[in-house]
Amino acid sequence: MTQCWLHCKVINGMFSDESVIEVSVGKILRSFVVPRNTLSQQPPNRVKVDVLPGAGVRWAVLPTDYRESIPVEDHHLEPA
Numbered sequence: 001m002t003q004c005w006l007h008c009k010v011i012n013g014m015f016s017d018e019s020v021i022e023v024s025v026g027k028i029l030r031s032f033v034v035p036r037n038t039l040s041q042q043p044p045n046r047v048k049v050d051v052l053p054g055a056g057v058r059w060a061v062l063p064t065d066y067r068e069s070i071p072v073e074d075h076h077l078e079p080a
Helices: none
Strands: 002-007 009-012 018-025 028-035 046-053 058-061 069-072 077-079
Touching: 018 069, 046 077
Parallel strands: none
Antiparallel strands: 002 046, 002 077, 009 018, 018 028, 046 058, 058 069
16 A cells, blocks of 8 residues: 545535545536644645556545445546
């Protein structure tokens, strides 16, 4: 498992310690609530994720309460 930055759109959450991120998964836009301290300050619009290899695809494990995972392409990731 490797930690990387995942490119995303960041929106303020309902509480001061959380944010909502929007991530493209294929042609679908998905939203997730994440702790604000998992976001990059410079450059912005990135969230720290754990990346797992899969059969032909990599999976980003998001820092959500349920540790949701989404398939990602390499160009959406940067080394942490």
